Amino acid sequence: xxTMEKDLETRLANDHHQAIKLWLRMLxxxxxxxxxxxxxxxxxxxxxLPRFDLLAxxxxxxxxxxxSELSKRMMVTTGNVTGITDQLEAEGLVxxxxxxxxxxxxxxxLTPEGRRLFxxxxxxxxxxxxELFEGLSSEEKETLYALLGKLKQHLNGKEAQ
Amino acid sequence: xxTMEKDLETRLANDHHQAIKLWLRMLxxxxxxxxxxxxxxxxxxxxxLPRFDLLAxxxxxxxxxxxSELSKRMMVTTGNVTGITDQLEAEGLVxxxxxxxxxxxxxxxLTPEGRRLFxxxxxxxxxxxxELFEGLSSEEKETLYALLGKLKQHLNGKEAQ
Numbered sequence: 001x002x003t004m005e006k007d008l009e010t011r012l013a014n015d016h017h018q019a020i021k022l023w024l025r026m027l028x029x030x031x032x033x034x035x036x037x038x039x040x041x042x043x044x045x046x047x048x049l050p051r052f053d054l055l056a057x058x059x060x061x062x063x064x065x066x067x068s069e070l071s072k073r074m075m076v077t078t079g080n081v082t083g084i085t086d087q088l089e090a091e092g093l094v095x096x097x098x099x100x101x102x103x104x105x106x107x108x109x110l111t112p113e114g115r116r117l118f119x120x121x122x123x124x125x126x127x128x129x130x131e132l133f134e135g136l137s138s139e140e141k142e143t144l145y146a147l148l149g150k151l152k153q154h155l156n157g158k159e160a161q
Numbered sequence: 162x163x164t165m166e167k168d169l170e171t172r173l174a175n176d177h178h179q180a181i182k183l184w185l186r187m188l189x190x191x192x193x194x195x196x197x198x199x200x201x202x203x204x205x206x207x208x209x210l211p212r213f214d215l216l217a218x219x220x221x222x223x224x225x226x227x228x229s230e231l232s233k234r235m236m237v238t239t240g241n242v243t244g245i246t247d248q249l250e251a252e253g254l255v256x257x258x259x260x261x262x263x264x265x266x267x268x269x270x271l272t273p274e275g276r277r278l279f280x281x282x283x284x285x286x287x288x289x290x291x292e293l294f295e296g297l298s299s300e301e302k303e304t305l306y307a308l309l310g311k312l313k314q315h316l317n318g319k320e321a322q
Contacts, residue, residue, distance in 0.1 A: 018302050019291045023194065025309045027236050030191040032316045033184065075188050130180045135315020136308065141179050144308045147301055148186045154296020155193045 033132055034076060040128055045121050050077040052125070054084050055093065055110065055118040064097060064107030093117060194293055195237060201289055206282050211238040213286070215245050216254065216271065216279040225258060225268030254278060 038049045045052075057073045058065060065073070071081045085108055088094040093114035099105040110118065133141060199210045206213075218234045219226060226234070232242045246269055249255040254275035260266040271279065294302060 018299065018306070019294045020287055022294060022302050022306045022309070023290045024236075025306060025313065026187070026191060027195075029309050029312050029316065030187060031236065032313070034188075036316070036319070075185075075192060126181055129184045132316065132319070133180045133183060133312065135312055135318075138179065140308055140311065141183050143304065144312075145179070145183045145186060147297065147305045147308070148183070148190050150301070151190050151294065151296055151305075152186065152193070155190065155197070155293065157296075158197070158293070 033129075036132060037125065037128060041121070041125075044124065047121070050074070050079060050084055051088065052118075052121060053077065054081065054088065055114060056122070058094060058108060058110045059115065059118050059122070062109070064099070064109040066099065066105060066107055070108060088114070194290075197293060198286065198289060202282070202286075205285065208282070211235070211240060211245055212249065213279075213282060214238065215242065215249065216275060217283070219255060219269060219271045220276065220279050220283070223270070225260070225270040227260065227266060227268055231269060249275070 034049060041047050041049055041052055053074050053076045054070065056075075057070060061069075067082060067085070070085070074081060077084075085094060085096075089096065092111055094108050095111050096106045096108055099107045136144065195210060202208050202210055202213055214235050214237045215231065217236075218231055222230075228243060228246070231246070235242060238245075246255060246257075250257065253272055255269050256272050257267045257269055260268045297305065
């Protein structure tokens with residue numbers, strides 16, 4: 001009885017340890033990859049990851065995004081989205097337009113020049129991502145994608161909590 | 162011949178698409194989890210993830226860390242590590258001490274109060290992580306851990322590049 005309890009305890013402790021180890025490794029991989037992309041964007045395009053991220057979100061939404069939507073969609077910053085938008089607008093890469101669905105509000109869109117520049121960066125960025133994941137075979141990438149999908153689904157189910 | 166080329170093209174395009182999809186999903190999962198931990202730290206301990214992260218790094222290094230080492234080890238911020246250290250020092254959770262190996266320099270350490278508070282938060286934090294990964298079975302977590310290990314190894318091999 002004591003042995004069984006002890007075994008259960010050990011198993012639980014291992015399970016717990018496993019989740020933390022997994023989470024720290026996931027965070028490490030994500031940080032390594034964003035770190036590499038960050039420095040390559042700087043070296044190759046003299047730009048930052050938050051700026052690239054903002055342009056990427058706008059590229060996926062040609063109808064434009066409100067500032068609040070844009071902030072929510074950003075993948076790599078919790079920082080100053082208004083400040084980044086101001087900079088990009090001053091450089092002619094994005095513009096603010098009156099929101100047709102709410103004339104007191106505005107949406108942010110790519111300019112043609114912003115779209116052209118983002119397209120150029122996105123193609124090179126895609127090459128980097130392919131290279132950074134080259135350590136995994138196509139089958140392994142598929143498995144990793146599926147496992148992360150299951151994790152994401154579980155996390156979505158907790159959305160309200 | 163044309164068909165074979167076309168097939169190769171399609172397969173390459175799929176492979177490329179796969180790496181980007183995988184990376185975006187990994188980033189999404191990481192963001193969801195840090196988002197949840199961020200809001201739970203705020204609600205339960207009125208603290209932030211960068212503060213928790215800084216205490217966690219010091220807890221692993223009882224001998225103390227130089228500011229430069231601390232900055233490098235942080236998992237969740239590229240932000241103001243000096244500012245966070247100043248705050249935590251003012252609250253009596255960390256202290257700066259002369260570095261015994263270089264008396265012109267200093268290291269940061271947890272105070273006994275900082276160690277006590279971090280221990281309390283770390284136990285609760287571990288429970289959250291276990292819960293957030295509960296969507297995966299123990300075997301699936303093991304597989305995910307191994308795949309991320311392989312990815313990490315590949316990324317480490319690229320360290321000099």
